[in-house]
Amino acid sequence: MNQRIFNILFIAILVTMIGLGIIVPLMPIYAQSLGATGVSLGIIFSGFSLSRIVFMPIIGKFSDKNGRKPFIITGLFLYALVSLFYPFAQSVSQLVCIRLFHGFASAMVLPIAMAHIGDIAKKGEEGRTMATFTLALFLGMGTGPFLGGLLNDKFGLKMAFFTMSLLSLMAFFITLLFLPEIKTHHQIKKKNISLRQILKNKIIRALFVFRMANAIGRGGIMTFLPILAAKFSILPAQIGLLISVIIFITGLFQRLFGVLADRYNRFYLVFLGSLVASISLMLFPFCNNFSQLLVVGALMGIGGAVAMPAAAAIIVVVGKETGMAASMSIFNMAMSVGMMLSPIVLGFVMDTIGISAIFYFAGIFGLLSNVLFLILMPN
Numbered sequence: 001m002n003q004r005i006f007n008i009l010f011i012a013i014l015v016t017m018i019g020l021g022i023i024v025p026l027m028p029i030y031a032q033s034l035g036a037t038g039v040s041l042g043i044i045f046s047g048f049s050l051s052r053i054v055f056m057p058i059i060g061k062f063s064d065k066n067g068r069k070p071f072i073i074t075g076l077f078l079y080a081l082v083s084l085f086y087p088f089a090q091s092v093s094q095l096v097c098i099r100l101f102h103g104f105a106s107a108m109v110l111p112i113a114m115a116h117i118g119d120i121a122k123k124g125e126e127g128r129t130m131a132t133f134t135l136a137l138f139l140g141m142g143t144g145p146f147l148g149g150l151l152n153d154k155f156g157l158k159m160a161f162f163t164m165s166l167l168s169l170m171a172f173f174i175t176l177l178f179l180p181e182i183k184t185h186h187q188i189k190k191k192n193i194s195l196r197q198i199l200k201n202k203i204i205r206a207l208f209v210f211r212m213a214n215a216i217g218r219g220g221i222m223t224f225l226p227i228l229a230a231k232f233s234i235l236p237a238q239i240g241l242l243i244s245v246i247i248f249i250t251g252l253f254q255r256l257f258g259v260l261a262d263r264y265n266r267f268y269l270v271f272l273g274s275l276v277a278s279i280s281l282m283l284f285p286f287c288n289n290f291s292q293l294l295v296v297g298a299l300m301g302i303g304g305a306v307a308m309p310a311a312a313a314i315i316v317v318v319g320k321e322t323g324m325a326a327s328m329s330i331f332n333m334a335m336s337v338g339m340m341l342s343p344i345v346l347g348f349v350m351d352t353i354g355i356s357a358i359f360y361f362a363g364i365f366g367l368l369s370n371v372l373f374l375i376l377m378p379n
Contacts, residue, residue, distance in 0.1 A: 002120045002180075004178075004180065005116065005117075005120055005179065005180060006117060006120065006129075006132075006133065008174060008175065008178050008179045009072075009113050009116060009117060009133070009175075009179065010132075010133060010135075010136045011136075011171075011174060012072075012076070012113070012171040012174050012175045012179075013109075013110065013113055013133075013136045013137065013140070013171075014136040014139060014140050015140075015167050015168075015170055015171040015174070016076065016079060016109060016110075016140070016167065016168055016171045017136065017137055017139070017140020017141055017144060018139075018140045018143050018144045018147065018167055019079070019083070019140075019144065019163065019164040019165075019166075019167035019168050019171075020079075020106075020140070020141075020144060020164065021140055021141050021142075021143065021144015021145050021147070021148065022144045022145070022147055022148035022151065022160050022163060022164050022167075023086070023148060023160060023161065023164055024144065024145045024148065026148055026149075026152055026157060026160055027044070027045070028041060029157075030086075030095075030157060031044050031092065031095060034089060034090075034091060034092050034095060035091070035092060036092050036095075040092045040096075042343050042344055042347070043096055044092070044095055044096055044099055045099075045343060046340045046343070046344070047096050047099040047100045047103065048099045048100070048102055048103040048106070049103065049336040049337070049339045049340035050100070050103065050336075050340055051099070051100045051101070051102070051103025051104050051106075051107070052103045052104075052106055052107050052332070052333065052336040053333050053336045053337055053340070055103070055104050055107040056107040056111050056329035056330070056332055056333045056336070057195050057326060057329050057330055057333060058195075059071060059107050059108055059111070059112070059325075059329065060111055060112070060115065060323070060325035060326040060327070060328060060329030060330070061195055061323065061325070061326045061329075063112050063115060063325035063326075064115075064323040064324060064325045064326050067181050068112050068113075068115060068116040068119070068181065068325065069175070069179055069180075069181045071108045071112045072108065072109060072112050072113055072116070072175055072179070073172060073175050073176050073179075074108055075105045075106065075107070075108025075109035075112070076105075076109060076168055076169075076171050076172035076175060077168075077169075077172050078101070078104070078105035078108070079102070079105045079106070079109065079165075079168035079171075079172075080165045080166075080168035080169040080172055081165075082098060082101050082102045082105055083102075083161055083162070083164040083165035083168055084161070084162070084165050085098045085101075086098055086161040087157065087158040087161045087162075107329070110137075110332060111325065111328045111329040111331075111332045112325055112328075112329075114130070114133070114134075114312075114328045114332070115319065115324040115325035115327075115328040115329075117129060117130065117133045118130070118315070118316040118319050118320075118324045118328060119324055121316050124262055125262055126261075126262065126312075126313035126314075126316040126317060127257075127258040127259065127260070127261025127262040127266065127309045127310060127312070127313035128255065128258040128259050128261075128262055128309075129258070129316075130258065130309055130312035130313055130316060131254040131255050131257065131258020131259075131261070131308075131309035131312070132254065132255050132258065134251075134254055134308065134309070134312065135251050135252075135254050135255065137251070138247055138248065138250055138251025138252075138254070139248075139251055141247050142244050142247040142248045142251065145244075146244070147163075148160050151163055193322050193323055193326075195326060195330075197322075198322045198323065198326055198327060198330065199330065201318065201322060202376055202377065202378045203314060203318050203377065203378065204318060204322070204327060204330060204331075205376050206372075206373050206374075206376035206377040207270075207311055207314060207315060207331060207334070207373075208330065208331070208333075208334040209334075209369050209372050209373050209376065210270055210274060210307070210311060210334075210369065210370075210373050211311065211331055211332075211334035211335050211338065212334040212335070212337050212338040212341075212369070213274070213278075213338065213365060213366045213369035213370070214274065214277065214304070214307070214308075214335070214338065214366070215334070215335040215336075215337070215338025215339045215342065216338040216339075216341060216342045216345070216346075216362055216365060216366075217277060217278065217281050217300075217362045217363070217365075217366050218304075218338075218339075218342075219338060219339045219341075219342025219343060219346070220281070220342055220346045220358055220359065220362045221243065221246060221281075221297075221300070222243065223342065223343050223346065223347075224346060224350065224355065224358050224359075225239070225242065225243065225284065225293075226239045226243075227350075227355055228284060228285070228355050228356070228358075228359070229242065229290075229293060231355070232287075232288065232289055232290070232293075234290050234293070238290050241294075242290070242293055242294060242297050243297075245294060245297050245298055245301065246297045246298070246300055246301045246304075247301070248301070249297075249298050249301030249302060249305065250301045250302075250304040250305045250308070251305075252305075253301075253302060253305035253306075254305055254308065254309055255309075256305070257269070257273075257305050257306050257308075257309050257310070258309035258313070260309075261309045261310040261313045262313070266310040266311075266313055266314050267310075267314070267374075267377055269306055269307065269309075269310035270307045270310045270311050270314070270373065271307075271370055271373060271374060272306055272307070273303045273304065273305070273306030273307025273308070273310070274303065274307050274366060274369070274370045274373070275303070275367070275370055276299065276300075276302065276303030276306065277300050277303030277304055277307065277366060278303075278362075278363045278364075278366030278367045278370065279363065279367075280296050280297075280299045280300035280303055280363075281300065281359050281362045281363035281366060282359060282360055282363035282364070283296045283299075284296055284359045285355075285356035285359050285360065311331075312331075315327055315328060315331045346358045346361065346362065349361050
C-alpha cells in the first residue's frame with residue numbers, strides 16, 4: 001500500500017467530514033428560521049442524498065477513465081465554495097438548491113477517495129485497509145456535530161458555516177499539493193464496462209441491498225431515537241452522547257474487524273454484522289432508561305463495525321474487475337438511497353402506528369434484506 005496516498009486522503013477526508021458534521025445539528029434550526037415546514041425539512045435533507053444518487057455513478061465512471069485526483073480536488077473546492085452560500089440563503093427553495101449543489105460536490109469526494117484507497121490496497125489486505133480509512137469518516141461524523149454546537153453557542157450560526165468552508169479549503173490544498181495521481185487498472189479501460197453491466201453484477205446487487213438497509217436503520221436512529229429517548233425524560237446531552245457512542249464504537253472497532261475480514265469469510269461477516277444491527281434496532285423500544293439505551297446502542301455500533309469493513313473489502317475486490325470508482329460510487333449511492341428514504345418512510349410509520357413501530361419496521365426490514373443479501377450473493 002502507498003502510505004503517502006493513504007495518509008493524505010485520510011487527513012483530507014477527516015477534515016472534510018468534521019466540516020460536514022458541524023452543520024448536522026444546526027440545519028433543522030436554520031431551515032425552520034427560513035420558514036421550513038416538516039415536509040420541506042424532509043426535502044432539504046433528502047436533496048443532498050438525491051444529488052449524490054444521480055451523480056455518483058456518472059462521476060465514478062469518469063474517474064475510472066480519467067483519474068482520481070482531478071475529481072477529488074474539484075469536489076473539495078466546491079465544498080468550500082458552497083459552504084459560503086448557506087448563511088446567505090433567503091428562502092427554503094434557495095436552501096434546497098444549495099443542498100443539491102452540495103450533494104453534487106460530495107459525489108466527487110468520498111466515493112472517489114475510497115476508490116483511490118481501493119486502488120492501492122494490497123491483495124488480501126482489503127479489509128484492513130478500508131477499515132482503517134473509514135475510521136476518518138466516523139471520527140469526523142462524531143466530532144463535527146459537537147464542534148458545530150460549540151461554534152453556534154459561542155459565535156453564532158454563520159461562524160459554523162464559515163468554519164466548514166475553511167476546513168474544506170484546508171483539505172483542498174492538502175490534496176492539491178501532496179496527493180500523487182496513480183494510474184487505474186488498464187483492464188477496465190479495455191473492457192469499457194458500462195454502469196448497466198456493473199449493476200447486473202450479483203455481488204454489487206447484494207451489497208447494494210445491504211448498504212441501503214443499513215442506511216435506513218442508521219437514518220432512523222439519527223432522526224427518531226431522540227424522540228423515543230424523550231419519552232424517558234432523557235436529557236438532550238445524553239441523547240447526543242448516545243448517538244456519538246453508536247458512531248464512535250462503529251469507528252473504533254473498524255480496524256479490528258477489518259483484520260478479521262481479511263482472514264475469514266467476508267460474506268458471512270456482512271451477514272452477521274447486519275443481523276446484530278437489525279436485532280439491536282428492534283430492542284430499542286424495550287429500553288426503559290438511558291443505561292439500557294446505551295447498551296443497545298453499543299451493540300448496534302458493534303454490528304456495524306463487523307459488517308462494514310467486510311462489505312468495503314468485497315467492493316474493492318469486485319472494483320478491480322468492474323471499475324473501482326464506479327463500483328464504490330454505486331456502494332455509496334445505496335447509502336444515499338437509504339438515507340433519503342429513511343425519514344420519509346419511517347416518518348410515515350410513526351404517524352400511522354407510533355414511534356416504537358419505527359424500530360420494529362427498520363429491524364424487520366434489515367432482517368429481510370439480510371435474507372435477500374444471501375439469496376443474491378453467488379456461491
